[in-house]
Amino acid sequence: xxxxxLQKARAFEALYGPRIPDSERPAFHATPAVGWMNDPNGxxxxxxxxxxxxxxxxxxxxxxxxxxxxxxxRDFLRWERLPAALAPDRDYDSAGCFSGSAVxxxxxxxxxxxxxxxRDHNADGFLQDIQTQCVAIGDGMNYEKWExxxxxxxKDLPEGGSTIDFRDPKVWRDKDGTFxxxxxxxxxxxxxAILLYRGIKNRKWEFVRTLDRSxxxxxxxxxxxxxxxxxxxxxxxxxxxxxxPMGLEFHAGNGTLCLIGDYDSEKGFTRQSAQAVDxxxxxxxxxxxxxPDGRRIMISWMQNWDTVHAKPxxxxxxxxxxxxxxxxxRDGRLIQNPVRELEAHRGTRVVHRNIPVxxxxxxxxxxxxxxxxxxxxxxxxxxxxxxxxxxxxKDGEHETILRYRPDxxxxxxxxxxxxxxxxxxxxxxxLVRPRDGEIKLRIILDRYSLEVFVNDGEQxxxxxxxxxxxxxxxxxxxxxAARIDVEKYELTFDE
Ligand code: FRU
Numbered sequence: 001x002x003x004x005x006l007q008k009a010r011a012f013e014a015l016y017g018p019r020i021p022d023s024e025r026p027a028f029h030a031t032p033a034v035g036w037m038n039d040p041n042g043x044x045x046x047x048x049x050x051x052x053x054x055x056x057x058x059x060x061x062x063x064x065x066x067x068x069x070x071x072x073x074r075d076f077l078r079w080e081r082l083p084a085a086l087a088p089d090r091d092y093d094s095a096g097c098f099s100g101s102a103v104x105x106x107x108x109x110x111x112x113x114x115x116x117x118x119r120d121h122n123a124d125g126f127l128q129d130i131q132t133q134c135v136a137i138g139d140g141m142n143y144e145k146w147e148x149x150x151x152x153x154x155k156d157l158p159e160g161g162s163t164i165d166f167r168d169p170k171v172w173r174d175k176d177g178t179f180x181x182x183x184x185x186x187x188x189x190x191x192x193a194i195l196l197y198r199g200i201k202n203r204k205w206e207f208v209r210t211l212d213r214s215x216x217x218x219x220x221x222x223x224x225x226x227x228x229x230x231x232x233x234x235x236x237x238x239x240x241x242x243x244x245p246m247g248l249e250f251h252a253g254n255g256t257l258c259l260i261g262d263y264d265s266e267k268g269f270t271r272q273s274a275q276a277v278d279x280x281x282x283x284x285x286x287x288x289x290x291x292p293d294g295r296r297i298m299i300s301w302m303q304n305w306d307t308v309h310a311k312p313x314x315x316x317x318x319x320x321x322x323x324x325x326x327x328x329x330r331d332g333r334l335i336q337n338p339v340r341e342l343e344a345h346r347g348t349r350v351v352h353r354n355i356p357v358x359x360x361x362x363x364x365x366x367x368x369x370x371x372x373x374x375x376x377x378x379x380x381x382x383x384x385x386x387x388x389x390x391x392x393x394k395d396g397e398h399e400t401i402l403r404y405r406p407d408x409x410x411x412x413x414x415x416x417x418x419x420x421x422x423x424x425x426x427x428x429x430x431l432v433r434p435r436d437g438e439i440k441l442r443i444i445l446d447r448y449s450l451e452v453f454v455n456d457g458e459q460x461x462x463x464x465x466x467x468x469x470x471x472x473x474x475x476x477x478x479x480x481a482a483r484i485d486v487e488k489y490e491l492t493f494d495e
Contacts, residue, residue: 002142006087009067013058013084020316026446027370027493028077028345029302030321032069033084034058037319039168039224039285040299041068042102045292046110046140049074052299052321053085053112055099061311061318066096068114072140075341076297076324078493085112085136085143092116092132092150099168099224099285103179105137112136112143113181115167116150130154131166133183135203152183152197152205160188161195168224169197170287181205182225184238187213192222192240211269212236218250218257218274219243224285227269230296231329234263237277237298239285248410248430249276254284254305258334273332279430280413280452280461281307283322296327297339302449302462310422312466322462323444323451330458337457338372338444346372346489353485356380357388360477366488367472369393371445373488375476377404378438385480392445393418395471400450400463404432404439411441411454411461419466432459446491 002010017033025031035058042053049072056069068086071079086097093116100114116134119127132150136143154163165186173179179199187193191214197205214222219240226237236259243255250257256277261270277286278300286300302322311318325336350365366373377388384406391399401414409431416426432439432454442453447469451462476484 001144003087003089005089006067006084009058009087010083013069016058016316017081025317026320026448027491028342029323029446029449030054030071030079030299031317032056032058032319033081034317036061036063037069037301037317037321038063038303039099039301040287040321041099041114042112043287043299044102044104044289046102046104047108048292049140050076050289050291051102051110051140052079053102054321056084058084061315063308066098066117068097068112075344076339077341077345082141085138086114090116090145090149092118093134095119095129098131101170101181101287103171103173106177109137110140110143111171112138113169113171115169117167129164131163133166133169133181133205146203148203151203156197156205156207157185158195158207158210161193162186165221170224170226172228180208182211182227182236184222184225186221189216191216191220192218192238194222194225194227194236194238196227209268212259212271214240219255222257224287226286226288228288228290228296229263230327233260233329234269235260235327235334236269236271237286237288251428256283256286256300260329260332260334275333277334277336278460278462279428281415281425281428281463282449283462286322288327297324298327298336299324300462302464307422307424310420310424312419312421320449320464323446325460328457333458335457336460337453338442338451342372342444342491345491345493347492348490350488351486355476355484355486357476357478357482357484358480360475362473362475363486366474366486368474368490369445369447369469369472370491371488372442372491373445373474373486374440374442376438376440376485378483380481380483383480385478385482387479388439388482389477390441390443391473391475391477392443392450393465393467393471394473394475395468398467398471400465400467402441402443402452404441406434406439409433411439411452411459413450413452413461413463415450415463415465418463419468428461430459430461
C-alpha cells in the first residue's frame with residue numbers, strides 16, 4: 001500500500017522534476033529528481049539492472065524528513081528516474097528513512113534495509129533520535145514495509161551501544177546464502193564502531209561481533225559502513241563524523257576512512273592499514289556493489305556536510321553523486337578508477353605530446369566542461385620544475401586549479417574561484433607519488449564537478465564547482481621548465 005506521504009512525494013517530483021532542464025544538470029552524474037539528495041543507498045544489482053536509491057527531500061534544496069529517491073542504470077552513467085521508493089510514514093520512521101542498502105532475495109523480490117528514525121523526549125526533556133533497522137520488500141518499483149519492523153533495535157546492541165546513533169545498514173548475501181549486514185554505532189567511549197549482524201530465520205537478525213572501533217582515533221560516530229573482499233584482502237569503509245586532521249591524510253569534520261585488513265570468521269577483522277578514500281573537498285558516505293562481472297564498484301555523495309549551505313542561486317536540485325569508480329588494491333592501497341563504461345562516451349580525441357611548458361599556455365582543441373583529459377607531466381632535463389598548474393573551468397574571473405609541487409610531493413585542489421557564493425573551505429592538498437619522475441592526472445569534468453585520478457587511481461579527489469558553463473578554457477603553466485602530454489576527449493551522451 002502506497003501511503004499518502006509517499007504518494008504526495010511521487011506527485012511532487014513528477015510535477016516539478018521535469019521542469020528542470022537537462023542542461024541545468026550534470027551530463028552523467030546522478031542528481032535528485034528535484035530538491036535535496038545526500039547519501040547513496042541500496043546501490044546494487046536487481047534483475048540485471050543497477051539500482052541506486054538516495055537520501056532525498058524533494059520539497060526543498062535543504063535536508064529534511066528523509067525519503068528514498070530512486071534511479072536505475074545499465075551503464076553507471078545514464079540514469080533512469082523511478083518514483084520515490086520510501087517515505088517517512090510509520091511511527092518507527094516518522095522522523096526519516098535514513099540510509100541503508102538493498103539486496104535481491106532468493107524469491108526474486110528486492111529487500112531494502114534502512115534506518116527508521118523516530119524522535120522522543122529524553123530525561124532532560126530534549127528531543128532525541130531513536131534509530132532502529134527496518135526492511136521493506138518490493139519489485140524494483142514499489143515497496144511494502146514489513147509489518148514486523150523494526151528488525152533490530154536497542155535490544156540487539158552490544159553493551160554500551162547507543163540507540164541514538166545506530167544506523168546505515170549495508171546488507172549482502174554470502175556465497176552460502178546467509179545474509180549479513182554491517183551497521184554503524186556509537187560506543188560508550190563516545191566514538192564509532194561497526195557492528196556485524198547475521199540474518200537468521202523469519203526476518204530475525206542476530207549480533208555477530210564488533211568489526212572495528214574508532215577508540216576516538218578516527219573521529220566520532222562512524223556512519224555508512226561497507227565491508228567487502230577485494231584482491232585477497234578485506235576492506236571496511238566508513239564515514240566518520242568529527243574527525244581531527246592527521247597530516248595531509250585526514251581533514252577535520254566529516255571524512256572517509258578505508259581500513260584494509262583480513263577477515264577470519266573466528267578472529268574477526270584484523271586491521272592492517274588506514275587511509276582516506278578521497279582527498280578532495282566533496283566526498284562522503286560511499287557505498288559499493290559487486291557487479292555481475294565481478295567488479296567492485298563504488299559511488300559516493302559528492303558533497304561535504306560542512307559546506308551544504310553554499311549553493312548557487314537558483315538551485316532546484318542540490319547534491320550529486322560521484323562518477324562510479326572501479327576499486328582494486330595495489331601495494332596495500334585502495335586504487336580507484338572511473339568505470340570503464342565511460343570510455344564508450346569518448347568523442348573527439350585531441351592529443352599533444354611532449355609540449356614544453358613554462359609560462360601559461362593553452363593548447364588547440366583543449367577546452368570544455370564535459371570531458372575526460374589525462375595530463376602527464378615530466379621534467380625537461382635534470383633540473384626539476386618547482387611547480388606545475390592546470391587550470392580548468394576558466395574565464396576572466398573563474399578558474400579551478402590543480403597545482404603539483406614536486407619538492408613537497410603535494411597536489412593541491414583549489415576551487416576558490418569556481419562560482420561558489422560562500423567563503424568556505426576551498427582548497428585541499430594531499431601527498432602524491434611521482435612514478436619514474438612523472439605525474440599523471442586524469443581529470444573528469446561534468447559541468448558542476450571535477451574529479452581527478454592520480455597515477456592510475458592511486459588517489460582520487462573530488463570537488464563540486466558552480467562556475468558558469470561558458471567558462472571552458474584550460475591552461476597549463478610551470479614554475480621552471482616541464483614537458484607535458486595531454487590526451488583529451490569530449491564526452492558525449494546523445495542517444
Ligand atoms: C550520512 C548520514 C547517515 C544518515 C543520513 C541521513 O551522511 O548522516 O548517517 O543515515 O545521512 O540523511
